[in-house]
Amino acid sequence: MTEGKTEKRSYRSPRGLRDVLPQDVGVWNRLEEVARRLAGQRGFSEIRTPMFEETELFTRSVGEVTDIVEKEMFTIKKGEHSLTLRPEGTAGIARAYLQAGFAKSAPMQKLFLIGPMFRYERPQKGRERQFTQFDIEVLGSLDPRADAEVMHLAASFFEELGMEGLELRMNSMGDGEDRDRYREAIREFLAPKMAEHCELCQSRFTRNVLRVLDCKNPTCVELHQGAPIILDYLSAENRAHFDEVQDLLESLDRKVVVDPGIVRGLDYYTRTVFEVHYPALGARSALCGGGRYDHLLSDLGGPDLPAVGFAIGFTGTLIVLDQLGLKSGLIEDVPDVYVAAADDDGRRGVFEVAEELRAGGIGAVFDLEDKRMKAQMKAASKGNHRLAIIVGSDELARGVVTLKDLVQRTQTEVERAGIVEATRLALASTE
């Protein structure tokens, strides 16, 4: 606590956090509007969970041996409590589902959430420390139609925004026994080569074998050539599920690319995993990632109910929309009337007229900067208002106001008393 004059400095938003300025809010609203509409049409209900949760919720669900938990969480310690800003949406939704008793009262839930997530990472293109996600979750169903429904919905979201050339990639992570058998096969495959792997791989080998294959270290990638592929280990049941999801999507004319390389970075995934890519984006082309998490609810203390969902990141979506020139064309609604004061006597009248119009349901603004008449007219025109109403001592004396059509560039005088009605008429004629 210093006293006296403090040094003058400027402030910036924290690293990796950005402002959405008024000129960009239109696109954001559009993304949310499309998300809400598509979700609503399909019977998904909106849910809003807290921005932070007990840290343990994430270590349990996302997995201790994941980048998210190992190095990307914003954690706050308050006394005994450890709280973490949510790095993703599914864990919180699953927790809320159990807490609300849905597991017993109404296990089948289709839910969606739109909101900010937080990860402590080094920012770069398409990656921020606070980012917004659109999360979709179907809880309580193992039906392959649920998988296909959410996958189709993910792709539809982007298409609805005008994007083309998307790629839907999927894989299966198996479940239970086949997952165990695969894990064993990987362990056998890797064991003789472990000495040559990097430190991270060696640590993962004992803690979570499957993630060893995730390593991008060139030496390790080389060592992984010829590693067993999980699709060869699927049980008949899981194989049938995998095939059925593809069939369903093909019946919607939706092409799916099977990509055995998709191993999602979160431990809770089982069976179906998928990503929606926009290949032209390059480095970070995945706009959406998702899949099944059939044991997450049980891992969090609930019954063993299956679920499937995805998360779409707005950051990447906005970059693509910008690249495609689809961000423009969103005209912001602006008040119809600019009320201008011709002189100092008019300033009070301007205030009263504006409020009278607003009370009558007409949008109106006026100058708050002591601008001269000319500057006010300039502002009216720059602001894209349709009408200007001019109030000055001359008008006040005669009980009228000047009504000017800024588009047609015509003007008339109308009775001050009938201003709302006259403005309505003028607006109707310029429709």
Added chain:
RNA sequence: GUGGGUGUAGCUCAGUUGGUUAGAGCACCUGAUUGUGGUUCAGGAAGUCGGGGGUUCAAGUCCCCUCACUCACCCCA
């Protein structure tokens, strides 16, 4: 965490081998038009040249450190 690039007016940038008061366009303000807008013309305001240190008679320009932004790797939405 590891590399690369960039930091000059609100924004986009120019500033030549270091050399007098640091420039342009856009935006902003004023006037031409003493009560009327999108054009034009004239004028004006606006910069600790990211910050600190060093070399030099002289640094926006060269060197070192630092911070910020940005791109890529890692990972991921």
